[in-house]
Amino acid sequence: MKTANRISGLPKYVGGKPIDELQRELGIDKPIKLASNENPNGPSPKSLEVLSKSILDVALYPDGDSYHLKRKICDKENVLPDQIIIGNGSNEILELISHAFIEKDDEVIMGEYCFIVYPIVATLSEAKIIRSQMPNMTHDIQNIIDLVTNKTKVIFIANPNNPTGTKVPKASIYDLLDSISSNILVVVDEAYCEYLVENQRMNASKDLAKWKNLVIVKTFSKIYGLAGLRIGFAMGDNEVVDKIQKPREPFNVNSLAQSAAVAAMDDKEHLEKSFQLNNSGMLFMKTEIVKMGLKIYPSHANFILVDFGCAARNIYEELLKIGIIVRPLENYNLPNCLRITIGTQVENERFIIGLKEVLGVLR
Numbered sequence: 001m002k003t004a005n006r007i008s009g010l011p012k013y014v015g016g017k018p019i020d021e022l023q024r025e026l027g028i029d030k031p032i033k034l035a036s037n038e039n040p041n042g043p044s045p046k047s048l049e050v051l052s053k054s055i056l057d058v059a060l061y062p063d064g065d066s067y068h069l070k071r072k073i074c075d076k077e078n079v080l081p082d083q084i085i086i087g088n089g090s091n092e093i094l095e096l097i098s099h100a101f102i103e104k105d106d107e108v109i110m111g112e113y114c115f116i117v118y119p120i121v122a123t124l125s126e127a128k129i130i131r132s133q134m135p136n137m138t139h140d141i142q143n144i145i146d147l148v149t150n151k152t153k154v155i156f157i158a159n160p161n162n163p164t165g166t167k168v169p170k171a172s173i174y175d176l177l178d179s180i181s182s183n184i185l186v187v188v189d190e191a192y193c194e195y196l197v198e199n200q201r202m203n204a205s206k207d208l209a210k211w212k213n214l215v216i217v218k219t220f221s222k223i224y225g226l227a228g229l230r231i232g233f234a235m236g237d238n239e240v241v242d243k244i245q246k247p248r249e250p251f252n253v254n255s256l257a258q259s260a261a262v263a264a265m266d267d268k269e270h271l272e273k274s275f276q277l278n279n280s281g282m283l284f285m286k287t288e289i290v291k292m293g294l295k296i297y298p299s300h301a302n303f304i305l306v307d308f309g310c311a312a313r314n315i316y317e318e319l320l321k322i323g324i325i326v327r328p329l330e331n332y333n334l335p336n337c338l339r340i341t342i343g344t345q346v347e348n349e350r351f352i353i354g355l356k357e358v359l360g361v362l363r
């Protein structure tokens, strides 16, 4: 009975509508999906090449310790293998953190407009969720510090944040770490950090040496273009990582994902191209959306939060009818907003034309 209550209280994760589903439901030819913050540039050609070879290995279990990927991450981040955990998407790691560190009635702090998986995993552990304020859709670090009590166990912060796209300077995350007890785990989720310039991102090697209670989470689902393979990782103090590893299933990350991720990290050209495509697309989208008189928030990721000033559900539905999938945000308590992923230039233009059409019809 207790379990049933816990499960029924879970916030619902509603993903972006799959392209195939829209085709099936509305018979629409060639819809575009700007709903899940994937890389419109696709995977790295180097990943594709490795995948075609690794496919022959699928009869075998994968390396349960992701040996080669961990070494690749060590080279890039200057950390040791036992400071790394690889997950079936970074979502899995967020859940493992909850299993390992959060107990019933612990307090877990997260922003009022935070990634929905944080309240899901905290609820699974029967924790008390404490929401920090987000003025102008941005984390308020001082407010987070003020909310800390002797029951606080974990603080989750995505930087840049999803679904708002806003960021806080890394110096304010350092302030947070300096201000709180080292018994509190601070999870900095950098799913979108590759869209920042390098010195704005956390420095795993230095930061983890200084704060043993810091965990940095990253993913291959965004700029690396491997969302469908489900692979992400986290770095922390080796004792912390050891605890997070405990509830992990032995072969949680498949072999195709592991080898594609290694190759993706080697493909600097693909990363640079994807970064530039996002920059130019972001500029185009911001300019065009502002021209329409709509409110946007400063975004540092690969998506943009648009505030329509009234319920946005029918705009979302009208866009679907013309084959454009974006993300409604009622479950994030932002019913007036839609989150739009930056696509290719062709997709961005189709979105802008489509949005003008829809707004014209609805007015």
Ligand SMILES: Cc1ncc(COP(=O)(O)O)c(C=O)c1O
Pocket (backbone or CB within 6 Å): 036, 037, 088, 089, 090, 091, 092, 115, 158, 161, 162, 189, 191, 218, 219, 220, 221, 227, 230, 231, 232
């Ligand atoms: C902030 C944030 N963290 C984590 C994830 C999960 O990514 P994945 O499980 O695909 O690695 C996402 C996905 O959208 C995200 O936005």
